[in-house]
Amino acid sequence: MNDLKRHSAQFRANGAGWLMASPAILLILIFLIVPFVLAFGLSFTNQRLLSPNPTEFVGMRNFEQLLGMGVLKLEPLPAPDEQVEGSDPEYPPLRNFTRNNPDYPHLNGMREWFSIPWGQDRVFVLAQDVLFIKALVNTVLFVAIVAPLQGGLALLLALMINQKLPGINIFRTIYFLPVVISIVVVSLLFRFIYDGNNGLLNTLLGYASFGAFKPVDWLGRTDTALAAIIGASIWQAVGFHMVIWLSGLQTIPVSLYEAADIDGATHLQKFRYVTWPGLRNTAVLILIVITIQAFSVFAQINLMTRGGPLDSTQTLVFQVVARGYEKQDIAGGSAISVLMFVFVLCISLAQRYLTRSKD
């Protein structure tokens, strides 16, 4: 660093420096930083694309609309005498509480997200914007599964490719191949692979289980759709991170492995005490890169499920586009964008903090 300072002092050049950097600075300023600031600004307004009313500052209202949640515990209605034993108890309708009820002003306009039994009673979890909350939960779930799974699988592939075997480069070429194919293409291809009737996946699973496997409509069921999208996403992107792991593996000095061999270390011990410590920086980088990419999941959703079935694959960016672009609710879309950026920032900082070197 000292070395750098001393040298660059000789190259003091205010005019030339700014001039040469200015095209890039201007373009990044106009097309990245300005819209970024604009997103923040718009999220505090009621801007719509085509609206007869002038744009107004509405403070935190968009965020309250998105994040507003409430809890309501209800007792069952007294059962009518002729009710059969063991049948489900009835609860008073929620709208009694959420529509202009002066005793429950904080619940006004909310809808049911889900409910859980609570002894004799039932607890209802309500949200102002159930669709957004579902999109948020799905996105977090998507990131929480994809980041470790894709990172881990990529490391396994990298370890496999790092073996000194004849022809290993052919495998490296094949594993990386899906990375160059657009996620758009991959999404459509997997729509066909996941098909419930003639899908390739059902066929293969049928063969593997000698016909015992019952065909599943992977993208048409609420319990499999998100998992199916995760599978397709990992299939496409895992090669990218494999290559980054691989470059990390190749920076570990061979002498360390030789020393471990002399000490009689097993494969597992070598991984634990030589390989993994050498990959620390790579691990942080990969985790952050995958997290940012996974948070932005859009094309897969748009082309495979459009958020369905029953909103089980709604995601934040899908909602940003659905509101800000398709419904032209600029302010609503911007507010989700701002929240999304805040989440990405927090997670990146948290990952950096948790994976910091402990010395």
Add this chain to the structure above:
Amino acid sequence: MAGSVFIARRAGTAWSYALLILVALIFLIPIVFMVMSSFKPDQQLLSDSGSIRAFLPVGDLSLQNYVGAFERVPVALFVFNSVFVTAVTVVLSLLVCSLAGFSLAFLNWFGRDTVLAVIIATLIVPFETIAIPLLLMVAKLPWISTHGFEVGWLNTYHVQIIPWVADGLTVFLFVQYFRDLPRDLLEAARIDGASWWQVYRMVIMPLSGPVLATAAILKCLAMYNQYLWPLMVTQAEAYRPLMVGLQYFFQLNIAWGQVMAYLCIVSVPIIVLYLVLQRAFITSIASTGIKG
């Protein structure tokens, strides 16, 4: 004793290959399926996908799906649009970002460290979070063309190009690469009286082959495969790229054969490019992982 070690090693190698091949199949099967299906009529495509025939070039093979895809979509126009937008963006990006990288790596100017920090910070802003305000903005930007003064960039080539020319990652790649170049060369050139522009063009650029290839490949992949932005800014068919053309196939009855043909048309150029330049592709991705 030595023999059993030898056998164990042989067995280990065999297992390694078995695993490698199994994983390779997972990556290859969908691609082989895509290519094979594109030559089959819809009826056969659907019945074949229930058996091993899905991966084999069997039955009634023809180019009918490709003919159908060309009839449904102006393929030639979309190929041109995609290639044109990608190529122009890559060239401009290399120029603009390498100049900035040169300035940030070698020159010492007021505000340099702040600018570099901000550029690196932009790396964690996902494009999707700025897409809507950017769209709003470009809809109102002025432009001067042969038709005179215009307002609004929608449905043009430049709306697909200019916002993508400069990006934090590309600038950062150049800064990282330049920092590792020997500084003596610059000093020598300066003593000989070369201007900074001359140093950039005649000393640094000739040494920058690897980083130029890396930046070009990453940009090329990102631009060619782009989806959300062109979807939003090209309502007019004349400027649409290949990826947006996929929408044409999802009317009431999906003609899967044609879809597969179109997916092949879209993917084959980039796959061929990758296979030809695979070493450069893999090195370029790897170099994004080396932290500075």
